[in-house]
Amino acid sequence: MIECxxxxxxxxxxxxxxxxxxxxxxxxxxxxxxxxxxxCDSTGQYTYSEDAEDPIVDGSIQVTGERPKYA
Ligand SMILES: [Zn+2]
Numbered sequence: 001m002i003e004c005x006x007x008x009x010x011x012x013x014x015x016x017x018x019x020x021x022x023x024x025x026x027x028x029x030x031x032x033x034x035x036x037x038x039x040c041d042s043t044g045q046y047t048y049s050e051d052a053e054d055p056i057v058d059g060s061i062q063v064t065g066e067r068p069k070y071a
Contacts, residue, residue, distance in 0.1 A: 002046055004037040005060045012039035013061070035061050 003010040013035045023029035031048045037060070044061030057063050 002061050005062050006040045006042050012037045
């Protein structure tokens, strides 16, 4: 899951931009999402590419594999 590094929660993140890039008109090659935290106004970008093993994260967001302790 993706959370704000300032607030350390995903609760206030919203996707402001989402793009999907296609290769040969069929396969999804890359996904790019821009996030903004509605609490502290931090922004970040998340890019997933089939060519890369790990997603690329930029800005004031982080990807965690953990579930929230209390939803
Ligand atoms: Zn925040």
